[in-house]
Amino acid sequence: MKSALVFAAALAAAWQCAALPCRAQTNAGTLYSLSSPPSEFEWGCFGPCECPVLIRTPLDGSFVLRPSHSDPFFTYYDVLDVRWKIPGDGGPVTIAGSGTYRRGGEVAVEEELALDLSFDGAPAQHFTSGLKPPGAVFPRIETRISLHQEYCHDSVLAVVAKPAAVTAAEGGSRATPIIATPNPFATATTIGFTMPHEGLATLRVFDLGGRRARTLLDRARLPEGPIARSWDGRRDDGLEAPPGLYLARLDTAVGRVTRILVKLR
Structure with a gap:
């Protein structure tokens, strides 16, 4: 069973490169902005040590979230171009770097x-949230990352972020990429995207075979911002769709984007 899942994921990646421009898929990304507050930098003592948090200051800035790949349980993203800052006595302290985000x-x-x-x-340090339940509905991200899992003396960054704008894929398109979590999936997957402005989708x-399996939105008027719709793996007639590869297609005023979905059972 495990080998079948890995094969399905590999087949999905190969089919996606054959059906879609792989270079555009690689370059696409979504610009995220931190909400400040509640995003903040904390430095001091955390449980079980009994001493105060000595510094708590606003955290501001942005980063780019770019879809990377999927396995049978998680969807992975590259976190690029982290540009944050916190107030300092001699001026703002800049925070720069990159990393990964996974969800599933x-x-x-x-x-x-x-x-x-x-x-x-200064030399880069590794901050992580650890694997835990999400703090917000994707595509919003709300979590806390730290050097030592908030154990005794630690540095902590409270990250509360949402899509701010869509970075252009090759050719200058402003169409937002589709994100599906989890993908591959067994029973249901959530399809997320960002509307750059109010409009029809x-x-x-x-x-x-190009046959329509399910309509999740039909020229629906949506507000600006992140949107999520769930597909329960059923067709429009209510019957269960068979396992295999499917194509999610989003049409908006700014263009058309697609995402391969892998249904396992």
């Missing part, structure tokens, strides 16, 4: 944000 799970949905960050050009799922 075998039973319940979990997430992990891991970043290698440099403070004012159509979201459909097709099988490999």
Whole structure:
């Protein structure tokens, strides 16, 4: 069974490169902005040590989240171009770096944000949230990353972020990439995207033969910002769709984007 899952994931990646421009898929990304507050930098003591948090200061900035790959349980993203800052006595302290984000799970949905960050050009340090239940509905991200899992003396970054704008894929398109979590999936997957402005959207799922399997949105008027719709693996007629590869297709005023979905059973 495990080998079949790995084969399905590999087949999905290969089919996606054959059906879609792989270079555009690689270059696409979504610009995220931190919400400040509640995003903040904390330095001091945490449980079980009995001493105060000595510094608590606002955290501001942005980063780019770019889809990377999927395995049978998680969808992985590259976190690029981290550009954050916190107030300092001699001026703002800049935080720069990159890392990874993953979301999914075998039973319940979990997430992990891991970043290698440099403070004012110093050697990078590894901050991680650990794998835990998500703090917000994707594509929003709300988590805490630290050096030592908030054990005694530690440095902590409270990250509360949401998509701010869509970075251009090759050719200058402003169409937002589709994100599906989990993917591959067994029973249901959540399809997420960002509307750059209010407008009409159509979201459909097709099988490999080009036949429409399910309509999730049909020229629906949506507000600006992140949108998520769940597909329960059923067709429009209510019957269970067979296992295999499917194509989620989003049409908006700014263009058309697609994402391969892998249904395991």
